Amino acid sequence: MASGDTVRLRVFSLNCWGIRYLSKHCPQRYVMIGDLLSREQHDIVLLQEVWSESDFVSLKKKLASSHTHSHYFKSGVIGSGLAIFSKHRIHDAFLYRYSLNGYPYMVHQGDWFGGKAVGMAILNIGSLKAHVYVTHLHAEYCREKDSYLPHRVVQAWELQQFIRHTSGGADMVILGGDLNMHPQDLGTRLLRTYTSLRDSYVESAKFDGCEDGLTLIADNPFISKKEIVPFEKGMRIDYILFKGASKVDVQCESLSTTKGSVPDHPFPYSDHEALTAELRLEPVSQTQAGDGQRAMEPDCTAGKLAELVDIVTEARTEVKVGLHCAEGMRYTAARTGVMGLALLLLELAIAAVPWLALGAEQPFPRASFYLLGALCFAILLTTFMLYIFYTMEVKSLQGAEDQMRLAVGSLQEKLRGFPLARPLGPQEHSALDTELEPGTFDPEE
């Protein structure tokens, strides 16, 4: 970009639902997606759920002339499913794998095997440095009783940490992906408030797409009504978020989504709707930019800080609930393991009696003896592995909670530094009342 010129950047995001042999019409849909991308020629394409590398490779071949740069993020057993195509050179790529991501024994849900993560790519757009992030958080299988909420909150926490800390030198930040969170959900608020990322749906001057910007809609033939309960029409869980830094002002000129069907095709691109945002990048003159720290820091108004303290405190509570639950499951695993061991010892003791009293007949039928032994052994092995796994879950939750406590302490200190000339709003009061000992570490808590 010649400095001083306005540039338009078209960003595309889609959860491709690309589980080979399981997702419906997978190969055909990839052909449709490839056609769309090579026709539309977006600047940046952010894809999720590209689970098979060969699907990425065939897309890459198809887009060789339109999108010369690409990166596929690898993680976990079959994941991360994240891919990026770009017209602009990708200079660097980095991946952060979330510390929590469901349970390996929930094989049918498959989240754990996906190795969910956030991928970062650094692009040079003319003289500007854009940090582009793509992510996919843990699915929500039941909104009423969402046992993965603590995992998703920790993911949102790690996502905002990663973006905040890695975007220090960026001129602009773009995040696209399937967050599996509604706009007003705790994780979304945490992410948006802490990073100051702006929602293209909210900010866009022009919108063309499903009602309320929904991206998982009842009208999509791949969606069963059950999936979107209790939301009749659907939900908005896919996003393109953005922000500019001191050198450049970024505005969203238009946002569009697909609407559950594709003209001249019997089915849509995916079970999710695709998003296309058109961003306008306006260079800020040096005098304007020098005015203050209009940089990557969150706006430092007292109101914003107080809101942030409240949100992080809410997240901390959620993580504590998850911690309580994980400790409970670890305890259950340990108890079951001890019972398995006791049963094994009992069996061995009974078997030993006739051995010691020589000549007495073996009271156990052999078959049941071995079967019971194998069962005890299986219980011991399973509970041991579960214990290890839950311990890791506990550590991750504790780690996130410690970081949150530190952050709340630091935010509260900043808040105290503000002149209290004007009366505090009720929200700010509540934030100060929480009065968590800032920065201290209390393992007994």
Add this chain to the structure above:
Amino acid sequence: MASGDTVRLRVFSLNCWGIRYLSKHCPQRYVMIGDLLSREQHDIVLLQEVWSESDFVSLKKKLASSHTHSHYFKSGVIGSGLAIFSKHRIHDAFLYRYSLNGYPYMVHQGDWFGGKAVGMAILNIGSLKAHVYVTHLHAEYCREKDSYLPHRVVQAWELQQFIRHTSGGADMVILGGDLNMHPQDLGTRLLRTYTSLRDSYVESAKFDGCEDGLTLIADNPFISKKEIVPFEKGMRIDYILFKGASKVDVQCESLSTTKGSVPDHPFPYSDHEALTAELRLEPVSQTQAGDGQRAMEPDCTAGKLAELVDIVTEARTEVKVGLHCAEGMRYTAARTGVMGLALLLLELAIAAVPWLALGAEQPFPRASFYLLGALCFAILLTTFMLYIFYTMEVKSLQGAEDQMRLAVGSLQEKLRGFPLARPLGPQEHSALDTELEPGTFDPEE
């Protein structure tokens, strides 16, 4: 720091060897370490191998008046063992867990359970923002045949990525820890060259410590000669690295290490020697700072870029060797699993014969039948889990290699942009000759 003032910062780093019940004189050594820290009052204390949280907590209590701020990084099953104590406020903490870290079945080595990671803490030192990192990489158990070299190279790669990307807004960077790598090892060169971090041992104006700055020495009573083979005197694997950014110039005034014994005590603090660096922070006037991009970017001379290309290419080769090995182990796991399955089916077939030919006698003794069945089942389960584990290892290695390819492409492009007025050195030639297709992704490779 009042702007314009010179500030001295004392940084301490020690691998505490804190495995409860296993490390010799563990409680007594923690008392000694606590005494040392509260007496010496370093500004920043970076500890590794504090495996037990209760040891951290008792240190924290002891240092409550001298080091009011602290953070313990949690990760993995018993780890990460990383802790930081500081006189300056810690505003934020973040942890990156390395994607590779040994094998869970090497229980006696314990690296996998430690959840090795790099911890970051953001400190405000006066008006300056210091990003402080503490880490501990995978141990080297046998230098001649180091099967963990690819894991350690990937860890060094991820460490430099993490530091580079998260230090964008920092005024100064400090890294302390046990890298388990010698100064000239591939991983150390990769880390230092890419991040431009300076080695306090090399840079220090004054040094007081073991010969050649060794930190794992033969004179330490906790060290057996076997551990340091083939180095008679010991090795230097613990470091304090640092750099300043545009606003501040950082110099190392002195470095000291312990020397294997502590006056008035029967044994030293740990099996590693402790490092203390005294850094001088000199604010750079705005006119000087404005001179050019003296920021967190690596020095962009052609020579440096060419060196970097060579090092990353070397690292890529090492990762490819590891990839080949991991794929081999995955294949072995799969083959063994198939054999276990075949054996199980064969056994079932033999057992089924008398069942089908009604009345014929069972040819199998029951005991061996069940034992063999249990064995087959155990083989199947074990090989299945190993297959999953090796697949994750393969993905991580591939992911690191992809990132390295991208980086080499980007570096080579930068290199091509340099005016070739002067003749190229031999190193630069070799870097250009490698000619990896920049930025392209080739899964067949």
